[in-house]
Amino acid sequence: MRNLHTLHLWPILALAHLIFIISGSTSLRPVLTGSTMAYLNSRVAFTCVAPKAVPPVTYELRRDNIVATGTDHQGGQPVPFFLKVSATSEGLYYCTAKTKGSSGDSNSITLTVVIPPSGTTVTSDPFPPVAYRGSSLILSCNVTKGSHLSYSWFFKRTEVKSSSSPFFRTTGNKLVIEKASPEHAGPYSCMAWSAVQDIKRFSSSSEVPVTVKEHVSKPRISFSISKEEDGYHGNVTCWSSRGSPPVQFSLSLDNKEVGSVTASDSLVAQFHVAMVPGQVMGVARCRVKTEVQELMSDPLTVEVVPVGGDVKVDVEYFYTADSKVAAVRLRCHISRGTFPYVSWLFNDSVLSSVTNVDSHTHPVEPHYAFADHRRILILARLGPEESGYYRCKARDSYDEAGLWMESEDVLVRVRELFMSTIEGISITFCFFLLLILMVSGAIVYRMFDHKQVDSHVSITNSVVPPLSANTSRSRAKPPDLSSTDSSIHNQTIEVTL
Numbered sequence: 001m002r003n004l005h006t007l008h009l010w011p012i013l014a015l016a017h018l019i020f021i022i023s024g025s026t027s028l029r030p031v032l033t034g035s036t037m038a039y040l041n042s043r044v045a046f047t048c049v050a051p052k053a054v055p056p057v058t059y060e061l062r063r064d065n066i067v068a069t070g071t072d073h074q075g076g077q078p079v080p081f082f083l084k085v086s087a088t089s090e091g092l093y094y095c096t097a098k099t100k101g102s103s104g105d106s107n108s109i110t111l112t113v114v115i116p117p118s119g120t121t122v123t124s125d126p127f128p129p130v131a132y133r134g135s136s137l138i139l140s141c142n143v144t145k146g147s148h149l150s151y152s153w154f155f156k157r158t159e160v161k162s163s164s165s166p167f168f169r170t171t172g173n174k175l176v177i178e179k180a181s182p183e184h185a186g187p188y189s190c191m192a193w194s195a196v197q198d199i200k201r202f203s204s205s206s207e208v209p210v211t212v213k214e215h216v217s218k219p220r221i222s223f224s225i226s227k228e229e230d231g232y233h234g235n236v237t238c239w240s241s242r243g244s245p246p247v248q249f250s251l252s253l254d255n256k257e258v259g260s261v262t263a264s265d266s267l268v269a270q271f272h273v274a275m276v277p278g279q280v281m282g283v284a285r286c287r288v289k290t291e292v293q294e295l296m297s298d299p300l301t302v303e304v305v306p307v308g309g310d311v312k313v314d315v316e317y318f319y320t321a322d323s324k325v326a327a328v329r330l331r332c333h334i335s336r337g338t339f340p341y342v343s344w345l346f347n348d349s350v351l352s353s354v355t356n357v358d359s360h361t362h363p364v365e366p367h368y369a370f371a372d373h374r375r376i377l378i379l380a381r382l383g384p385e386e387s388g389y390y391r392c393k394a395r396d397s398y399d400e401a402g403l404w405m406e407s408e409d410v411l412v413r414v415r416e417l418f419m420s421t422i423e424g425i426s427i428t429f430c431f432f433l434l435l436i437l438m439v440s441g442a443i444v445y446r447m448f449d450h451k452q453v454d455s456h457v458s459i460t461n462s463v464v465p466p467l468s469a470n471t472s473r474s475r476a477k478p479p480d481l482s483s484t485d486s487s488i489h490n491q492t493i494e495v496t497l
Helices: 002-026 414-463 469-475 482-496
Strands: 031-034 037-039 043-049 057-062 066-072 079-084 091-099 102-105 109-114 121-125 130-132 137-142 150-155 158-160 168-171 174-177 186-196 199-204 208-213 220-228 231-239 247-253 256-263 268-273 280-289 294-296 300-303 308-319 325-336 340-346 368-371 376-379 388-396 410-412
Touching: 031 091, 031 109, 037 186, 043 057, 043 091, 066 079, 121 186, 121 208, 137 150, 137 186, 137 208, 150 168, 220 280, 220 300, 231 247, 231 280, 247 268, 256 268, 268 280, 308 388, 308 410, 325 340, 325 388, 325 410
Parallel strands: 037 109, 130 208
Antiparallel strands: 031 043, 043 079, 057 066, 057 091, 091 102, 091 109, 121 137, 137 174, 150 158, 150 186, 168 174, 186 199, 186 208, 220 231, 231 268, 247 256, 247 280, 280 294, 280 300, 308 325, 325 376, 340 388, 368 376, 388 410
């Protein structure tokens, strides 16, 4: 019976022992402290302590396996663990505290290995870093090595932030230049950096120049001709008024390309073509091409028409507010001619466009000026010295030995013209007023004189005695009114005159 009773107690004792072991092991609550981030090849420290453990306490730093061990012989003392960080050191760490008959695991800490940046460079999209006005450009900050990085951008060595300009936007390692304009052109650089606690490691790139180009405008075309000893030489010029070089110009004649050139420093290109005066050489067009554009000029017929036909001069006067002549413009009209050279003559003397120099070596500006390739002559100073006869003559500009075509002389008298105009108007007005007064006076005078004649006739008839009928018939004569009629007639003539 006693043995049977003992057999029944063994399970109870085993269960109690197990409960004692479990309760003893869970009573240890070690605490692990340490860094969560560490630079590669640096040293990191972890500390483990179990405040209520009865010494001696053994501590084990674990990841997957035991990494390091340490012992606290005094009780309540933290045990440090120092590790050199390598690429494989990253992971989850915890520590285990053990005493006689009990043990416990601490909290866990995840260690992140940070690789400092190096080999930082800037790349662009598009490459090379060239953007046209209004387009976008993306710069990227790249490193050869590095992890857990942040990025800073610099324009002309000043840090760029998204808040500093609405045209800059940073995202990750990229700087986006939106709607680029010429003020965005210049050097850009970036800095990649990482931070562990208060320690920063950084790597900066070299500066990369960004170019912002203007879109090229529609090309224009013109041509010229020159005469050499071996004949005539033609030159076609293609140009754009706006844009950023380099650009490629090409020339086509009757839809066939005859030349192409790249303008590196300007927006002008020239092409030599055959040219004969009086002949149509074809229809020419210029084409300009860049990385993003291709434009054609308007067509131009290449034909040199020699100077010929009639040449005449038109005169136009300009007046001030007080009716004084301010300037005179003379225009030379040429019937035909592609490249005329115009010369002006005043009283048979050629007007030069060269500034004269007086005896005191002071330049004397001429009182006239030329415009529209010398087709217009403007008289800016008006006086007796400028009054006289003007005419123009023209010849082909490319042939100095060519024949001159001359206009007729035109007379320009500034002051006399002005005075004759005013005097003519005044005299005409005065004569018209005098004529009205004279006619009115004549009418009044005739009416008054006619009344006097009628009164005289009536008085005469009353004085002469009456005659018999026969006598009056035989002696009757037509009344003599010649004197009266003559008087009235003379008065009328005088009044009329």
